[in-house]
Amino acid sequence: MMTAIEKSKLRIGTRGSPLALAQTHQVRDLLIAANPDLGEPGAVTIEVIKTTGDAILDRPLSELGGKGLFTREIDDAMLAGTIDIAVHSMKDVPTYLPDGIVLPCMLEREDVRDAFLGRDHARLADLPEGSVVGTASLRRGAQILAMRPDIKVISFRGNVQTRLDKLARGEADATMLAIAGLNRLGMADKASSVLEIDEMLPAVAQGAVGVTCRAGDETAHRWLAPLNHRATQLCVEIERAFLTRLDGSCRTPIGGLARLKRVEDPSGTVFFRGMIIRTDGKVIHQTTREGLAADGIALGDDAGAELLAKAGPGFFQVGAL
Numbered sequence: 344m345m346t347a348i349e350k351s352k353l354r355i356g357t358r359g360s361p362l363a364l365a366q367t368h369q370v371r372d373l374l375i376a377a378n379p380d381l382g383e384p385g386a387v388t389i390e391v392i393k394t395t396g397d398a399i400l401d402r403p404l405s406e407l408g409g410k411g412l413f414t415r416e417i418d419d420a421m422l423a424g425t426i427d428i429a430v431h432s433m434k435d436v437p438t439y440l441p442d443g444i445v446l447p448c449m450l451e452r453e454d455v456r457d458a459f460l461g462r463d464h465a466r467l468a469d470l471p472e473g474s475v476v477g478t479a480s481l482r483r484g485a486q487i488l489a490m491r492p493d494i495k496v497i498s499f500r501g502n503v504q505t506r507l508d509k510l511a512r513g514e515a516d517a518t519m520l521a522i523a524g525l526n527r528l529g530m531a532d533k534a535s536s537v538l539e540i541d542e543m544l545p546a547v548a549q550g551a552v553g554v555t556c557r558a559g560d561e562t563a564h565r566w567l568a569p570l571n572h573r574a575t576q577l578c579v580e581i582e583r584a585f586l587t588r589l590d591g592s593c594r595t596p597i598g599g600l601a602r603l604k605r606v607e608d609p610s611g612t613v614f615f616r617g618m619i620i621r622t623d624g625k626v627i628h629q630t631t632r633e634g635l636a637a638d639g640i641a642l643g644d645d646a647g648a649e650l651l652a653k654a655g656p657g658f659f660q661v662g663a664l
């Protein structure tokens with residue numbers, strides 16, 4: 344009796360931002376819908392954990408250094424046994440997970456593209472010369488400068504609402520955010536326009552939500568299995584293989600996107616596009632691949648190796664943001 348009760352309890356760890364909570368509520372609801380043994384009231388609880396990335400808001404992300412700024416404290420809680428699973432934006436998950444933690448589940452990917460949010464102008468191209476764009480992302484900043492070298496890119500940190508407030512106060516003329524985040528917050532109407540993939544390549548894993556658990560936790564694996572979206576997992580793994588080869592993070596100016604030729608066929612053909620860009624936007628190296636999904640990891644890795652060779656040493660120096 345005791346063990347039966349114990350086994351039907353699941354503690355989910357998450358950051359406390361409105362976006363993190365929205366994603367966690369979605370995972371909780373899907374878990375309960377897929378697993379009748381989690382249906383008892385109180386069976387699933389949510390534990391909010393503050394990470395280093397949440398705590399330090401006055402410095403640009405690229406200066407904080409190190410990886411796992413948004414995950415380390417959550418991983419520690421999982422290894423200590425105070426939570427059982429954790430919900431993450433895949434974009435913020437380092438390529439190497441700590442020993443004992445695995446990532447068996449990704450939800451179906453949201454829109455991968457970036458949104459442009461302008462105070463007085465609907466599109467990047469409409470901004471008057473010398474306008475100021477705020478972003479925390481070196482990748483977005485660099486791609487903006489590549490298109491519009493006249494624009495001044497400044498550092499914009501904080502959660503989605505904080506950035507919208509900064510924009511409203513006039514700290515910048517425009518900002519950019521992942522559409523996925525806006526959609527999950529029910530704030531899609533805040534976007535003035537959408538940048539297409541060939542104008543602005545998204546970050547690796549943008550728009551994907553992943554769930555981690557302890558490697559040996561068979562109950563958690565069983566509960567999570569029905570939630571995994573194989574096509575998303577496949578594409579994100581290809582992108583992460585590319586990122587691993589480049590030794591990059593969400594804070595380096597790297598873009599990468601894998602897409603299946605037919606989403607309903609996760610064993611079919613996959614297309615990949617990768618890019619590294621100097622922070623000032625003046626040097627860009629790009630590559631594309633097409634291959635079988637079964638060879639996806641090698642494909643992503645190979646694309647990374649090509650760009651690494653093209654860039655040469657010293658390419659990824661932390662820039663101005």
Ligand SMILES: NCc1[nH]cc(CCC(=O)O)c1CC(=O)O
Binds near residue numbers: 433524549
């Ligand atoms: N680095 C912060 C972060 N991590 C995930 C998202 C958005 C949601 C997503 O990409 O899945 C954001 C904010 C943003 O880029 O606008």
